[in-house]
Amino acid sequence: MLRTEESCAKFQPLFSLRADGERKTRKGNRVASISSLGYFVIGATDLAACEAFAVDAIGLQTGMGHAKDSLTLRMDDHAQRVLIQKSEHDDLLAVGWQLDTEQALDEFVSDLKRKQVQVQMGSPELIAERRVKLLYHCDCPNGIRHEFYAGALRASTLDAFRSKVMKAGFLTGRLGVGHFVIAARDAGEATDFCTQVLGIRISDYIRGEVAPGKVLDATFYHTSTGRHHSIATAMVPFPLGKRIHHIMFEMVDMDDVGMAFDRCIKLGYEITSGLGHHPNDKMFSFYVRTPSGFLLEVGTGGVVVDDDNWEIKSFSQLSDWGHHKSQPKPATT
Ligand SMILES: [Fe+2]
Numbered sequence: 552m553l554r555t556e557e558s559c560a561k562f563q564p565l566f567s568l569r570a571d572g573e574r575k576t577r578k579g580n581r582v583a584s585i586s587s588l589g590y591f592v593i594g595a596t597d598l599a600a601c602e603a604f605a606v607d608a609i610g611l612q613t614g615m616g617h618a619k620d621s622l623t624l625r626m627d628d629h630a631q632r633v634l635i636q637k638s639e640h641d642d643l644l645a646v647g648w649q650l651d652t653e654q655a656l657d658e659f660v661s662d663l664k665r666k667q668v669q670v671q672m673g674s675p676e677l678i679a680e681r682r683v684k685l686l687y688h689c690d691c692p693n694g695i696r697h698e699f700y701a702g703a704l705r706a707s708t709l710d711a712f713r714s715k716v717m718k719a720g721f722l723t724g725r726l727g728v729g730h731f732v733i734a735a736r737d738a739g740e741a742t743d744f745c746t747q748v749l750g751i752r753i754s755d756y757i758r759g760e761v762a763p764g765k766v767l768d769a770t771f772y773h774t775s776t777g778r779h780h781s782i783a784t785a786m787v788p789f790p791l792g793k794r795i796h797h798i799m800f801e802m803v804d805m806d807d808v809g810m811a812f813d814r815c816i817k818l819g820y821e822i823t824s825g826l827g828h829h830p831n832d833k834m835f836s837f838y839v840r841t842p843s844g845f846l847l848e849v850g851t852g853g854v855v856v857d858d859d860n861w862e863i864k865s866f867s868q869l870s871d872w873g874h875h876k877s878q879p880k881p882a883t884t
Contacts, residue, residue, distance in 0.1 A: 583655035587727030594638030641843035741784035779832035797846035827873025
């Protein structure tokens with residue numbers, strides 16, 4: 552379990568976010584921005600089950616481990632994109648937000664401290680475990696540790712990423728590791744954390760019925776490099792028992808999404824939503840239940856936000872088509 556620290560929500564909003572995306576303090580100083588979501592840290596009761604799912608069904612690669620009670624997974628040239636730690640709780644423990652330089656990280660953290668956010672420097676052990684050069688962290692109102700880092704370690708050129716099963720690989724790079732959706736306890740707190748602490752921008756909203764009489768209300772946020780959303784906060788109309796609804800990995804090629812879909816079915820994983828298309832990020836995707844209980848969205852074709860021309864919209868449905876809870880049976884003749 553993560554240590555419970557003082558809430559990050561207790562702060563004074565000392566900066567404004569301008570329409571052109573540049574954040575400035577009230578005194579007019581430029582504030583460094585998060586460039587992307589860089590990694591996930593997940594707690595799991597069964598590391599072997601997680602490894603089999605991630606490697607054989609989805610296509611990640613096992614990386615160089617730390618200890619017998621953790622599992623490192625790769626998706627690209629980073630030495631580590633996902634760290635799974637043995638835990639009594641199957642849930643998201645922490646996420647890493649990338650700042651492009653140590654100077655940008657220092658500026659970002661100084662701004663948090665000015666806003667009275669309880670941000671702490673990572674210990675040498677934590678920095679080594681995350682395989683980054685410099686790291687700070689705080690907790691969000693939903694109990695997830697948010698880590699701000701610079702200098703993620705890359706794998707050797709002699710150790711290029713190789714998936715056992717994929718054709719073209721994951722879409723990461725400047726767009727980061729993917730996205731995650733928090734099952735927010737309080738919409739206002741979640742919004743304040745994203746806009747005031749993380750300092751990221753709203754992409755759009757979806758308020759749609761997910762079951763008769765059950766409405767899911769979600770807000771989506773993007774970082775400066777523009778993946779449509781790196782985090783979304785959702786008021787979910789039923790108990791999840793987890794901090795998150797799902798995480799998402801994006802693939803370069805539609806064939807890889809389809810082949811992952813087939814592998815998940817063949818290997819017996821539960822497809823909770825079949826292939827479909829979202830109206831806001833235009834993602835073609837499906838959802839599968841991970842061994843940790845929360846969902847993984849596997850998709851391709853997500854929108855990249857251009858802040859100069861972006862219009863924030865509100866959508867009334869979660870999917871344009873598909874994403875059915877169970878696969879339709881073929882018609883019999
Ligand atoms: Fe998603």
